[in-house]
Amino acid sequence: IENKVLKGIEINKQQRYAFDEVVLATGHSARDIFYLLHEKGVKIEAKPFALGVRAEHQQEVINYIQYHGETDNPYLPPAAYSLVEQVDGMGVYSFCMCPGGIIAPCATQQEEVVTNGWSPSKRNNPYANSGIVVSVEPKDLPNYTPDDPFVSLNFQKEVERACWIAGGKTQQVPAQRMTDFVNGRISNDFPKTSYQPGIVSADLNKVLPKLIANRLRKAFVLFNKKMPGYLSKDAVLHAPESRTSSPVSIPRNAETLEHIEVRGLYPCGEGAGYAGGIMSAAIDGINCVDAIAKKYQVV
Ligand SMILES: Cc1cc2nc3c(=O)[nH]c(=O)nc-3n(C[C@H](O)[C@H](O)[C@H](O)COP(=O)(O)OP(=O)(O)OC[C@H]3O[C@@H](n4cnc5c(N)ncnc54)[C@H](O)[C@@H]3O)c2cc1C
Structure with a gap:
């Protein structure tokens, strides 16, 4: 992410792949991801x-x-x-x-x-x-x-x-x-x-x-x-x-499901604060994919 524009994903600081849309569903225990987002200036919030x-x-x-x-x-x-x-x-x-x-x-x-x-x-x-x-x-x-x-x-x-x-x-x-x-x-x-x-x-x-x-x-x-x-x-x-749900949420637009500030980033599942359990996490994954399909008018 540079200047609130998503550029793609980088794996282990080695491989880089350019993508316009990325679903971020790393779960409620990926603390490194919360720290990374904060460091990059991507808004996250404390959650009940x-x-x-x-x-x-x-x-x-x-x-x-x-x-x-x-x-x-x-x-x-x-x-x-x-x-x-x-x-x-x-x-x-x-x-x-x-x-x-x-x-x-x-x-x-x-x-x-x-x-x-x-x-x-x-x-x-x-x-x-x-x-x-x-x-x-x-x-x-x-x-x-x-x-x-x-x-x-x-x-x-x-x-x-x-x-x-x-x-x-x-x-x-x-x-x-x-x-x-x-x-x-x-x-x-x-x-x-x-x-x-x-x-x-x-x-x-x-x-x-x-x-x-x-x-x-x-x-x-x-x-x-x-x-x-x-x-x-x-x-x-x-x-x-202590891991009943995520202690952090990643805010997203209720319509597009994109992050409120970073276009192309889809916070998803339990770690982002949109699910609690297997079924709701799976459904949130489907919702994010649907939102991307809608953006490209595939559906
Ligand atoms: C022991 C146990 C029992 C459970 N039993 C139930 C149950 O009976 N019913 C129920 O509904 N829920 C249960 N849950 C909760 C359920 O597992 C979670 O609610 C659900 O898995 C959340 O789904 P998710 O896709 O949001 O996140 P997760 O399933 O946590 O998936 C996140 C994925 O992202 C990966 N990841 C993290 N960081 C990175 C990174 N930097 N790069 C790439 N990948 C990354 C992780 O390895 C993981 O595969 C249980 C949980 C546990 C621990």
Whole structure:
């Protein structure tokens, strides 16, 4: 990009290809791309996002709660759940709940830990995990200034690094039994977890920023009213769940889908702030291609 005109793409500072239209869909963890755009004077903005922990129960506990004790019915699949509460002015909600699932290490850089979850197609793991996250606006964050596009990203990075340190500077993550977290006690031992690199006992109230930890504590108590048994000593919190969505957005024209200042650049998918999940990212890709076809009157 030169003087807000897109010239094409360059690969590893070696090959250059001239293009008039480029779809930029590098995902929400390509921080180097956000820094590159900012360096080149391409407008990007801080975005609201959500951050918290991955909670893991035994799947049979979730089945028991959701099926009201009817756990031996062979026709019922491993149960899912969806929870949401407003706590002290912010939303706290379950995200990407994985029945019969596994918590996976998902860091993308050195000196950070990140968790996420997935389920095998049979959903037959003995665990049920879910992100439990607090919705944050850039203006809620410490160090907020209106013009800083990196305030959310820096917050995300700080939490991921703090968890890496608390976890012993490996891919182990800091963890706490849910009841211990709510009562501010360190956990002395843990049930088995699906998180393969392992967990280290820590008080997540001290590892996570107060604006997150305080709301999570209250949310677990409220969630337990909706799903009695959810707040359990056998549920383990793994920190952090921090990649729910992009902390940065790349603004685009609502009609042409081009960047608001750079013609020919199509910010696309989750990293640009226009999708959350596989389907919406795929659809946004189709929308961008359609927008280009429309420009050339192919359709
Ligand atoms: C463990 C896990 C489980 C998930 N489970 C689900 C689920 O069950 N359902 C669901 O809807 N969503 C799920 N998601 C989220 C889903 O994967 C994302 O929402 C979706 O992939 C976003 O699509 P995207 O195309 O915007 O970005 P991505 O899929 O992140 O694609 C971005 C691509 O750009 C590439 N890239 C980055 N930088 C560069 C560069 N400089 N040059 C060239 N290429 C680059 C990356 O390598 C990547 O291939 C899960 C995510 C994880 C990590």
